Amino acid sequence: MTTNTNTTRAHSTGTARLEFAQSAPKAFRALIAFDAAAREGLDPALVELIQIRASHLNHCAYCLHMHTNDARKAGESEDRLHMVAVWREARRFFTEREQAALALTEAITLVADAGVPDDVYAQAASLFDERELAQVLALICTINTWNRVALSTAKVAGTDER
Numbered sequence: 277m278t279t280n281t282n283t284t285r286a287h288s289t290g291t292a293r294l295e296f297a298q299s300a301p302k303a304f305r306a307l308i309a310f311d312a313a314a315r316e317g318l319d320p321a322l323v324e325l326i327q328i329r330a331s332h333l334n335h336c337a338y339c340l341h342m343h344t345n346d347a348r349k350a351g352e353s354e355d356r357l358h359m360v361a362v363w364r365e366a367r368r369f370f371t372e373r374e375q376a377a378l379a380l381t382e383a384i385t386l387v388a389d390a391g392v393p394d395d396v397y398a399q400a401a402s403l404f405d406e407r408e409l410a411q412v413l414a415l416i417c418t419i420n421t422w423n424r425v426a427l428s429t430a431k432v433a434g435t436d437e438r
Contacts, residue, residue, distance in 0.1 A: 293430045307421060314414035317407070320350050325374055326381050326412065327419045328360050333385045334423035338431035345436075376400040377412055384416045 297304040315323050324347035331340040344357055359366035363378050370378065380400045383392040401409055425431075 293428075296425050296429050307418065307425075310414070311418040311422070314411055314418050316411065318411050318415065321347070321352060322374060322377055322412075323415060324350065324352060325356075325360060325370075326377055326415055328357070329363070329378050329381045330385045330416060330419040331423055332361050333382060334420065334427065336423040336426050337433035338426040338435070339419065339423050341433040342436045373403045376403045380412065381416050384413070385420055 324343050327343040328340060328347065331343060347357060348354075356369050359369045360378070363370055363375065367375060376396075376399045379396045380392070383390070383396045400412065404412060
């Protein structure tokens with residue numbers, strides 16, 4: 277394996293992992309653009325809740341750290357941040373729309389397990405108009421992609437370069 281010190285870094289096991297943004301700049305910029313388009317018009321608190329829940333499910337510490345910090349900076353309460361992982365048992369902390377988006381996030385993130393159940397989709401569709409629902413779907417897709425990039429390249433929590 278040939279390594280370029282500008283585009284690789286050592287993983288905790290000593291294995292070199294590439295720097296995605298440097299190694300695939302067009303793909304990276306396209307993902308940033310997709311992410312920005314997906315967020316457009318959505319409540320910033322909802323955006324962060326979706327990103328946090330998907331990051332929990334994907335075990336992506338890098339993205340979880342980044343999005344919980346972003347949520348705090350945007351004024352999100354510690355109580356709600358702590359309850360995202362167990363939102364079904366803590367429904368009073370979340371609006372009906374947030375609960376529907378969290379359920380949809382789980383179904384799409386874990387799509388290989390059971391698909392997207394009709395009742396989960398129908399609940400989200402009843403609470404979001406078509407444009408909003410499409411935005412939520414796009415956002416769930418982008419955070420899952422970001423999680424997979426971060427996990428594949430062994431991004432380390434707490435090292436967000438933004």
